[in-house]
Amino acid sequence: MSRHFANENTETKSKWKRTEMKKYLYIIKTQIIKSMTYEFNVYGNIIMQTIIMITSAYFWRALYTGRSVVNGVDVGSMQTYIIISSALSVLLITNVERRIGRSVEKGSVATDMMKPISLFGMFLAEDIGSIIALIFQNMLPILLIGSLMIKVPVMADIRNLPMFVISVVESFLINWLIAALFGMMAFATINNNALIQVKKHLIRLLAGSIIPIWFFPESVSKVLSALPFVYIYQLPLSIYIGRGDRTTMISQMRIQFIWLVILSALFFYAQSRITRKVMVQGG
DSSP, X not given: OHHHHHHXXXXXXXXXHHHHHHHHHHHHHHHHHHHTTOHHHHHXXXXXXXXXXXXXXXXXXHHXXXXXXXXXEEHHHXXXXXXXXXXXXXXXXXXXXXXXXXXXXXXXXXXXXXXXXXXXXXXXXXXXXXXXXXXXXXXXXXXXXXXXXXXOOOOXXXXXXXXXXXXXXXXXXXXXXXXXXXXXXXXXXSOOHHHHXXXXXXXXXXXXXXXXXXXSOHHHHHHHHTSGGGGTTHHHHHHHHTOXXXXXXXXXXXXXXXXXXXXXXXXXXXXXXXXXXXXXXXX
């Protein structure tokens, strides 16, 4: 009898998980369709990223004049770094901060939290849906333009591809968690649009998106290496261009995973505090 009830309980939990997954998959699908309709934003982002990419590539080409290798990286690898960085910037676009801000500003956050789906899970699903659409709308065109106008960004060692993919997934999650934690400031500031723009550009600078931190002074580089930002851009990019041996890459990926765990713990703690506050005060 107890085994029968245990089987029924397991089956019920399994059905519940499938139902929950269908909800998030539906949100992802809806967001993909929605993102495909905003063509002007797509073209504008492609133009902006192309300008940044080409300008940066020629900047590094000029900087390397008379030099073959700087800090273990040649000019070809540096140009590949810039192209892949521009492509990765598409995968690291988040809207969770603005979604939190709009919910707080409208006063609908308490109602949103009462829905039969996790509020932040919904925001994550929306961002994933947007990124899937942007891969085809933005990322592939940027890679094509970079290949035609700068160089074909061939990976240094194809054997590092699994590490690169894992690192990119973790970099997306780290970036999303930082954005979500930053977005929670809306509960105190109400409107955080200006801060979002500052945070976006500051992270790209500190993460080594355009200027790798190995070009910074040693003291500054050590400080930045202790922060999570370099594991958003610089680590996956370093793996792609093959800077460092596999032992070093694996060691850095361990640190990246540790930061992912730390930020996840901070996120769930902050989420629980905010949920209790909203439910008690009513938004």
